[in-house]
Amino acid sequence: xxxxxxxxxxxxxxxxxxxxxxxxxxxxxxxxxxxxxxxxxxxxxxxxxxxxxxxxxxxxxxxxxxxxxxxxxxxxxxxxxxxxxxxxxxxxxxxxxxxxxxxxxxxxxxxxxxxxxxxxxxxxxxxxxxxxxxxxxxxxxxxxxxxxxxxxxxxxxxxxxxxxxxxxxxxxxxxxxxxxxxxxxxxxxxxxxxxxxxxxxxxxxxxxxxxxxxxxxxxxxxxxxxxxxxxxxxxxxxxxxxxxxxxxxxxxxxxxxxxx
Numbered sequence: 001x002x003x004x005x006x007x008x009x010x011x012x013x014x015x016x017x018x019x020x021x022x023x024x025x026x027x028x029x030x031x032x033x034x035x036x037x038x039x040x041x042x043x044x045x046x047x048x049x050x051x052x053x054x055x056x057x058x059x060x061x062x063x064x065x066x067x068x069x070x071x072x073x074x075x076x077x078x079x080x081x082x083x084x085x086x087x088x089x090x091x092x093x094x095x096x097x098x099x100x101x102x103x104x105x106x107x108x109x110x111x112x113x114x115x116x117x118x119x120x121x122x123x124x125x126x127x128x129x130x131x132x133x134x135x136x137x138x139x140x141x142x143x144x145x146x147x148x149x150x151x152x153x154x155x156x157x158x159x160x161x162x163x164x165x166x167x168x169x170x171x172x173x174x175x176x177x178x179x180x181x182x183x184x185x186x187x188x189x190x191x192x193x194x195x196x197x198x199x200x201x202x203x204x205x206x207x208x209x210x211x212x213x214x215x216x217x218x219x220x221x222x223x224x225x226x227x228x229x230x231x232x233x234x235x236x237x238x239x240x241x242x243x244x245x246x247x248x249x250x251x252x253x254x255x256x257x258x259x260x
Contacts, residue, residue: 003179010094010253012178013246017095020088021105025112028083032116033123035082040124040210042073046198047135047211051143067198071191073207074170078177079186085113085206089238090171093246097254114205114234121209129210130217141218148215150201151208152225156232159203163236164244166202169193170237171245205233 004012023031046066053062077084088109095101129135135144154162176189197204212226 003181003185006179006249007253007256009175009178010249011257013091013094013175013249014098014100015095016178017092018100020083020091021095021101021109023083028109028112029116031081031083032085032113033120034080035077035084035113036117036120036122036206036209037124038076038080038082038120039073039084039117039204039206040121040128041076042070043207043210044124044128044134045069045072047140047143047147051139054139063199067195068191070198071173071194074173074177074190074194075187078174078190079183083113083116085110085117086167086170086204086237086241087174088113089167089241090174090246093242094250097247097250117206118209121206122213125210125214126217129214135214136218144211144218145215145220148212148221151203151212151233152221152229154203154229154232156228159229159232160236160239162201162203163205163233163238164240165200165236166197166204166233167237167240168244169197169202169240170204171241175245175249203229203233203236205230205237208233 020028046069049069050062050066053065055062074084074087076082077087092101092106092109096103096106125135129144134140151159170193173190173193176193177186180186180189208226208229212221212229215221216223216226
């Protein structure tokens with residue numbers, strides 16, 4: 001078989017989740033930092049391309065083009081190596097439901113990776129977006145602020161629901177990445193769910209670590225507004241990944257695996 005079956009992915013995810021919570025602290029921090037930067041690479045690419053394609057002329061085409069470029073970030077995380085909060089919101093759950101890890105280990109991992117992702121994204125956006133000016137010169141500044149505003153302007157309940165959709169798709173991308181047995185298969189498996197979540201406009205907590213601070217560094221919005229968005233989107237991402245992917249697939253296949 002050229003790919004791993006869903007049952008096999010559940011088994012793989014249990015082992016991967018157990019491995020993740022037992023990473024040395026230094027490894028977890030470095031890989032978390034890199035993942036935050038990698039997702040920022042994808043979002044910066046989106047901004048730099050779509051800003052040059054005004055919507056009044058191109059219609060929805062810029063968003064479609066941007067959504068096909070954004071998956072670069074998760075491709076780098078899963079193939080080059082990285083620890084991404086939103087992926088771990090799913091990956092640790094089958095390991096927990098199987099009794100391989102504890103709630104304390106999950107909380108510790110999510111906290112370390114969230115902070116590391118944030119540092120990686122902030123480092124990236126400050127260095128390349130702010131100091132180099134890649135998000136603070138026109139037409140990129142206008143696009144950056146417009147995208148950030150679309151995130152900030154959503155109410156807490158709407159951002160929460162949007163977060164569910166985003167990480168449902170992101171974790172399906174991770175799931176399909178685990179399904180593939182070769183690099184090309186992994187890239188294709190990752191590509192389409194990520195393209196879908198970006199094209200739809202769902203909110204992703206790590207992606208927002210890039211775009212909203214980019215607008216803040218440029219003089220728009222403030223950190224309190226970002227914090228409210230972070231909480232809403234994080235909680236939605238947690239539901240989308242931990243329940244709709246991690247928990248439901250484990251519940252669907254746990255008995256099948258035990259009977260084999």
